[in-house]
Amino acid sequence: MLVRYANLVRLPHTVFALPFALLGVVAASFRYPVAIRQLVLVVIAFTAARFVAMGFNRIADKDLDARNPRTRTRELPAGRLSPAQAWIAVIVAAIAFEAAAWALNPLCFALSPLALAVITLYSYSKRFTWWSHLWLGLGDAIAGPAGYLAVAGRWSDPWWLLPVLAVAVTLWVGGFDVFYALQDETFDRAEGLQSAVVRFGRAGSILLAKLMHGLTVVALLVFGWAAGFGWPYVAGVVAGAAILAWEHRMVKPGDLSRLNAAFFTANGIVSIVVFLGALG
Template sequence: MNKILEFTHLVRLSHSLFAMPFAIGSMWVAANGFRDMSAFETARIIVLIVLCMVTARNSAMSFNRIADAKFDAENPRTAKRHLPAGRLSRKSVMAFLALNGILFVVFAWMLQPLAGALAFPVWLLLLSYSYWKRFSWLCHWFLGFAIGMSPLGAWIAVRGEFAVFPIFLLFILMLWMGGFDIIYATQDIEIDRKQGLHSVPARFGLEKSLRIALASHLAMLVLCVVFGFFWNMGWIWWAITGLMTAAIVYIHLFRKSNDLDAMNRDFFLANVAISALVMIGLIVWICMGGDVNELY
């Protein structure tokens, strides 16, 4: 039991709340609210998509811990992570990585042939984000892109095809998570510079980095507006976009504390709230008469 808990802490399972709601919302729209599916087929799709999400994320996080073990050991903030601190062995984490990778591919094949065919290349792409910080300060948005693939993947898992609708969701999530990751990285400005790692804070400093994060979040809001107009998402989407705007404006411009730990905590909560709001907006849109067939 202790080992299981260690692995849940290793992959920071609570952070699944960032992308999972986007994937569920996309899945719900792709399935047209599951109006024409049996209870068994509905349950099968939901369970398999959730399992794909969990195993894909477990793979990416465990590989990240392996790839960054040396850097984590030299960083006071991360030195107590599982591999540097010896709480888990490298072999056990590699076995966990392999198991989750195999399960991800199997679950994807069980959903759709196209999802199965894409699963291994997508898995490799997810793992590759761990290396972006070694050569480019664009790493934050690549992480956002990797996470943003979840709504597109959920769409393909249901419908077996690509579409513009989930690609919009991908870029909305990419811009949101990229901005958040910049803020998260402000904790490691000096150690990143010392270790020769690339990040927006290490390249541009604290103040410019926070402005770049704000710009990324404002771009996300613009994309949300375009998304709402393009597909005529109705009042529920505009209400949610308004709430997201209020949260972003407050945290970036009106919060009183300049403490970075508090800012990261606030953005963690905002991440969960915004992801949940998008999911609710998509599900309510379908329940109020939206039709996926009108998206084509």
């Protein structure tokens, strides 16, 4: 049963954004002491929030997933988990998230309902706007500022430090979600769903992803400068940029055969190398 729940939310994909949550922690550590307790609570809060987001998305999309050849083998449409079982897990995860936010500090707890709203309402965004890619990115981007606030208990100085980090992660996630949606172009058009590939076609979507990822690199560099990171961080961002460039070379409008390698491999590595650079 635990394996089914892990598959429901693709638990290994936690690697995508967790390093950016920890990047916020590292940035805060330049001004505030970091306790092991805080670090553990950040990991719990992030993992629980991601479970809520993914679990709720699977529930909201279960009928669509059942009609999509690519997704019909997922836990809910395949019947390996019932909607009731999924709902129970999502509710438990939401409670765990709120408990972790409460244990961190009053500011995190006060903002936690807003975070839950952003990550759950995303599931319906692609029904009415192609901007859903950026909505998904924003849901992941909450992690970075949240990691900072978990340690500091107050907003950053300068005030724009955390928004810049959020912009970087929003564009990073949004860009690779644009890539991921390429394989569902036919299905999305048939179902009346909104996505970049439906709006702009394959070539236009790939160009959009290039723009997003280019701006991601710029935003990460600005964030690192404002946070006080040194040259190892810059090296990490440059390495991440090289990986993104490799990712874009693998995905062509007429050839999506290497899309999964680009999505699962490249993006998992990008966040890790940037975080390791920050530790340096």
